[in-house]
Amino acid sequence: MADPEQALVDGIRAASRQMVRELGFMQATLAATDYPASAVHALIELGKHGSMSAAAIAACLGLDKSSVSRMLRKLVDAGELTETVSDHDGRIKNLSLTARGRRTLAAVEAYGRRQVEEALQHMAPEARGLVHAGLEVYARALAQARSGAAGAVISPVRICPGYRVGVIGRVTEMHGLFYARHAGFGQYFESQVATGLAEFCGRLQRPGNGLWVALQGERIVGSVAIDGEDLGSGLAHLRWFIVDGAVRGGGVGQRLLQAALAHCDGYGFAETRLWTFAGLEAARHLYEARGFVLGEERQGRQWGETVTEQLFVRPGVAG
Incomplete structure (x- = not known):
């Protein structure tokens, strides 16, 4: 049986050689x-x-x-x-x-x-951020290995519940950068994210609501929230789910979703809903792997640009 670590090393080396030639x-x-x-x-x-x-x-x-x-x-x-x-x-x-x-x-x-x-024209939109983040991390690690600098090992990411100082600005920043690149959203979208998240944080302590952040060191690199109020009784709204490009692809999104959905199941929500946009296939795979199904699809401009909005629904454990 092939050694997985060796296969990883050989695969990265092969990709690096091809990049050198293609460039x-x-x-x-x-x-x-x-x-x-x-x-x-x-x-x-x-x-x-x-x-x-x-x-x-x-x-x-x-x-x-x-x-x-x-x-x-x-x-x-x-x-x-x-x-x-x-x-x-x-x-x-x-x-x-x-x-x-x-x-x-x-x-x-x-x-x-x-x-x-x-x-980039030959890549799916959701792959572009992965390439950027992966190359940055790889280049930084190569430089650290060459120089023998301390801290060559990247800090692990931990999932923490509750409000953190700076979370509104940081989560808004991650959303703004990601959706500007993938959907062409601008100032209006960013303002809506900041306003909505600020309002939600003001009622975070109410029953059913929850917020989880992914931390690398003390830097926020991901988030997800469950709003147990805005959709009505018995319905959970999964909101502000985002992972920074530097850690995307490393399982951080899965861990954030796991924490949020465990909260939904423990609280006994009859249903969890989330809205997203067509074309974000990596995120859709995460949702469907955790029991969400596409419930509705429509054209909308509520974020300032016309996109195909998608509603995904997950029944509660007793549903």
């Missing part, structure tokens, strides 16, 4: 320029930081100083970079982009964006 890093030059990958990355970092020493660029790129110095000299000679003496240490020369370098960088950025945009 063009196997070529002598990169991003439709006349420069190798190290030079293109140096231009990008100088564009971000404005001015850097050769030693700082070498450390940032993870390359030895001698090879970086030769590469930077070629960029200076090509008119892409200019050198100035540091105000703090006359022995150090800082590098920055020339007008030509800024034009080259703009072309590099446009090329890179086109690559990503074209790839």
Whole structure:
């Protein structure tokens, strides 16, 4: 039987190799320029930081100083970079982009964006956030492993009941970012989330109501609520279910739902309902796996944009 851990490692390595090839890093030059990958990355970092020493660029790129110095000299000679003496240490020369370098960088950025945009067109909308979050976590872990930095192990996520300071703003932020990307929602939607959640938190202590947050360290990375009042007697309303992209796909959503539905069953609600939007297949799978069925589907504009709204219903344990 294959070792699951080894299969995971091999799978990530294979995907990494394919990304390197697809992004063009196997070529002598990169991003439709006349420069190798190290030079293109140096231009990008100088564009971000404005001015850097050769030693700082070498450390940032993870390359030895001698090879970086030769590469930077070629960029200076090509008119892409200019050198100035540091105000703090006359022995150090800082590098920055020339007008030509800024034009080259703009072309590099446009090329890179086109690559990503074209790839995103081949993904389901709900997969895009997963890719972004996964790559960020993976890149950060690789950097920590290379540097030997403490804290390379990501903090576990714990599920905690009740109000937390900052929860209204943080949950609103997660909703705003996610639904702007996936449904084109804007200020109106974000304001509605903040207003509704603030009102709910004011009656959180009433019987039947509940709020659970996912915490990574002290950072809120997910939430779910059960409103036992707004739909009428015997009905639970599952609301504000969201998981931050950085932890999505790791079972956090399942744990939040489990806590919320255990509350519903313990309280004896006859039915739990939730509203969502068509196209969020990962979330729909979670709902259906826990006994929800699609009860209604309709076009609506209550959040500021026209979407296909879906009502999912789960009978209570005695239902």
